[in-house]
Amino acid sequence: MKKFILCLITLMLSAPVCMADELRLDKEIPYQKKIMAVGFRILNANNIDKRMTFYYCNDKDVKAKTYSISKKICIYKGLIPFIDSDDELAAVISHEIAHGMDLHEGLLRRIAMNLRPVKYEKKANQTAVDLMVNAGYNPLALIIILNKINAEPGFATSRSNGTKKLAVIYEYIYNKYPAYLVYNDYKENLYYQNFLLTSKHERAQIRQKYLKNNITPED
Numbered sequence: 058m059k060k061f062i063l064c065l066i067t068l069m070l071s072a073p074v075c076m077a078d079e080l081r082l083d084k085e086i087p088y089q090k091k092i093m094a095v096g097f098r099i100l101n102a103n104n105i106d107k108r109m110t111f112y113y114c115n116d117k118d119v120k121a122k123t124y125s126i127s128k129k130i131c132i133y134k135g136l137i138p139f140i141d142s143d144d145e146l147a148a149v150i151s152h153e154i155a156h157g158m159d160l161h162e163g164l165l166r167r168i169a170m171n172l173r174p175v176k177y178e179k180k181a182n183q184t185a186v187d188l189m190v191n192a193g194y195n196p197l198a199l200i201i202i203l204n205k206i207n208a209e210p211g212f213a214t215s216r217s218n219g220t221k222k223l224a225v226i227y228e229y230i231y232n233k234y235p236a237y238l239v240y241n242d243y244k245e246n247l248y249y250q251n252f253l254l255t256s257k258h259e260r261a262q263i264r265q266k267y268l269k270n271n272i273t274p275e276d
């Protein structure tokens with residue numbers, strides 16, 4: 058009884074805190090629902106028959122992560138303020154699904170991923186572009202979100218050259234899905250414009266390389 062009264066007093070004293078916690082959870086439910094809806098849309102549109110699950114994870118880090126054993130894909134709370142559209146969320150999730158597909162290949166692939174992280178990051182970005190296009194998302198959003206966080210999701214402290222990394226994605230889109238550049242929905246986007254500004258040199262080289270393709274991108 059004494060314990061019960063003590064609990065009651067504690068509850069009464071901490072009630073405003075409890076209510077605040079509940080309200081915060083209510084606010085976060087839409088994020089979980091959105092992440093699941095986008096994640097399963099990408100899996101279904103790409104006929105990916107591997108099992109993966111999607112979670113909004115309560116951590117302030119600016120990152121996303123795919124767990125190697127559970128194939129659980131986490132979009133961390135700290136990344137949410139950087140995501141401005143469904144396309145950008147799809148970009149982050151597609152990148153993680155690409156890692157998930159590799160992780161499903163088994164132990165040897167997992168070892169290879171650990172030994173050659175740069176190679177598998179590049180691969181995840183290219184696969185992400187394919188997954189996004191097949192699911193009806195604009196793949197340029199991958200460049201935009203990576204430009205904003207200036208790192209790969211999960212590699213926030215990477216020392217590799219960000220511009221080159223983004224230019225590799227641009228080149229993949231330029232070569233495989235040029236329509237997104239010929240009619241560019243993102244040419245007025247603040248963060249895309251910054252990518253254009255910082256990648257002039259790299260893009261000039263790409264245009265030269267694919268001159269024979271006769272593509273006239275808006276940018």
Ligand SMILES: [Zn+2]
Pocket residue numbers: 152156178181209210211
């Ligand atoms: Zn990655």
